[in-house]
Amino acid sequence: MDSIAQLFTDAATYRLLTIVILSIFLGIEVISRVPSVLHTPLMSGANAIHGVVIIGAIIVMGEAASDDYLALTLGFLAVILGTLNVVGGFVVTDRMLEMFDKKKKRK
Amino acid sequence: MLLPLIYLIGSITFILGLKMLSHPDSARKGNLVAAFGMTLAIVGTIFLYRDHSGNSLGNYPWIFAGLVIGSIVGTLAAKKVQMTAMPEMVSLFNGMGGACAMLISIVEYHHNPNPSMGMLVVIVLGMLIGTVSFSGSIIAWGKLNGRIKDRTIPAGQAINFLLFAGILTMAVLLVFSISSAPFLFYGILALAALYGILFVMPIGGADMPVVISLLNSFTGVAAAFGGFLYDNPVMLTGGILVGSAGTILTILMCKAMNRSLKNVLIGSFGGQKTGGSVGGSKEQGSYKEISLNDTAVLMAYASKVMIIPGYGLAVAQAQHACHELEKVLEDKGVEVSYGIHPVAGRMPGHMNVLLAEADVPYDKLKEMEEANDQMAQTTVVLIIGANDVVNPAAKEDPASPIYGMPILEVEKAEHVIVNKRSMKPGYAGIENDLFFKPKTSMLFGDAKKVLQDLVSELKQV
Structure with a gap:
């Protein structure tokens, strides 16, 4: 068990915190001006992007010992759910945006 | 060094993807860019990931089986879902992501019998937030498709506060290793699930x-905490980006409805019927009905007709019938446009997507400001299953819960025809004075049927 002090003297912590802070500002900047028509597709697209959690699921699954049934079962489930999030999310978003495309051409 | 490079590319595609998604012209490409980056990151992880001792991942059959099952089910679900049910689908996929984060934390908790404090914090927080998101999304999904009804929980806020306090206490006990009993971890899991349910349950459908x-x-x-756990930059950037962009998007949506986030969450909108007194105490007078035939005649001889769609149109799947009506009217020389309120339907942009499915030309859809400008020159306004977005109480009655929300000012038009199934108030549970105004006529019935009948009537005029 390390102490809180140790946690805050760790260089890795700061490296990660830097990424976090920059990403927060980036996220705000990137979508601060968006027409309301795009709110739903944008939400759906962002929904697919947080499916990146699948990578964690793959690592859990890949590192599970072959007799660790708990990790195998939960990891397997996590891979399925994460994939659902990613694939379903991107496909749904594409379907929504496809319709915007169609009417653009007709215009 | 290949994997960090792949992760960097992944992060960049997420940023670019989000950026492109916020402009109509590049939106579709943006989605594909992000999807490409995601694929790259997933494939890279599977084949190039090494743990601290340099071992590569195992259990490939399991991983690929999971990926294949998830992809097939996800694609089918996303392709098959009706346009009207899109919001539910997004909520459901979101819940899957939350559950995934939750499961990862559970496994990692068991993997690390003696975790460092930092690691424990990350595991517990990832599990906690993932679980709330999972249970909350499932409730939101159920509410949107009507399986779960709105329900006010007595003393809901007090219960939520207690739950929150309970979670906090257990988390502190666990993290500071005052006790390391596994029941604490699962206690937090259970309370978090309950919290998610109670958090979403009382919120009205209009706020969904x-x-x-x-x-x-x-x-x-929650995904970002996974990034902390595995020291994985792409999970971190992807998760945090969505976390912050999502928060901004949430605030933008609230602004479109002119409500504060706090207001939505503590919510008097759907739960308690504060608006009830508005309708009840005031003299409402009577409403008048109009026949299909009269409606057809009125519209056929109008110079300009504006159609205002709402959730009723989506429920009745009447978008094609609506387009049909538009074509018949145009053949008769009537100018037809659609007035789209930013929050009409169950999600912003819901109506645009729906009407686009029926091939309604893009330039016929007018955003609220433009629609309001044209209102005074409009002969007939036909409101199909919309209610709160045309409720004059938002402008006139400071006591109304929707007071201050910008609305489509239909009263400026010459005639207002409202299609509804009954006189029941809208989703927000607020009476609508519009229905009792002298200009307004009611055309009762299912939107699809009414529109189809209207089309055949019009053909005979």
């Missing part, structure tokens, strides 16, 4: 988009 957007950013944060 806001809640889904908020839960979406929760899942983003």
